[in-house]
Amino acid sequence: MARQLNLDTVWQNFWKEEYLREKMLRCEWHRKYGLLVRAKQKAKAAARLPFTLPTLQPKAPVLPPPVPKAAPAKVPSPVSEASFQTEMYPVLPATRALLYEGISHDSQGRYRYLNTRKLDVPEKRYLFPITTNFTYGWQLGPPAKQELVSCKMCRIESFFRKNGAFAFLDPRDLAL
Structure with missing residues (x-):
């Protein structure tokens, strides 16, 4: 679409009216919905602020009853x-x-x-x-040595097939 350079007064008045009408529509919308938008913006800003708990003042420590002087004082062990x-x-x-x-x-x-x-x-x-994972290794003692089974039929030397992934099964790959 070619640009019209020959703007006469009719076109100028048309664009002036369009501009003023859009401006009035914006002002009407702002007057009608402006308070709602500001309230939503304040609520979002308040939600983004970190929530802080009130600080509690420390309670006065409870004093233990006085120890009679006749009892010997115990020395606390470091453990x-x-x-x-x-x-x-x-x-x-x-x-x-x-x-x-x-x-x-x-x-x-x-x-x-x-x-x-x-x-x-x-x-x-x-x-x-x-942790609960500690219970698996807690107080097990020295590790016991496991002896290998000498039966070759029971032992599979490798998890993978010897002939490739898509080849037919070889009877040597199966533990019978």
């Missing part, structure tokens, strides 16, 4: 005190010293520390099973 603070036993100083010797790239430092720590059984590292 029972550590159980309240962490779920792991403290690391031996010799094992901890491995952290500061060399770098992991040379199989020293953290790498050697973690490998040494990994060799300990979970009962020596943790005070109690932390």
Whole structure:
């Protein structure tokens, strides 16, 4: 469609009326629906703000009843005190010293520390099973060596077929 360059006063008045009519329609719409739109925008903005819980003031600590002076004072053991603070036993100083010797790239430092720590059984590292997965390996003892069955008919050497995926079954591929 070619552009008309010869705009006369009739065309100019037409476009002027169209522009004013669109402007009036926008003003009417804004007057009618503007408050609803602003309310929705405020609700969306309030939903995006993070919800914060009110802070509670700490309660006054309950004081235990006074201990009679005749009773001897108990010295808390480090293991029972550590159980309240962490779920792991403290690391031996010799094992901890491995952290500061060399770098992991040379199989020293953290790498050697973690490998040494990994060799300990979970009962020596943790005070109690932390997750339910720990129950599978908790207090199993040393691993028992399994002996292989000498019957060749019962053992399949490979999961895959020897003749390819789409070939016919070979009787040697089946355990009978």
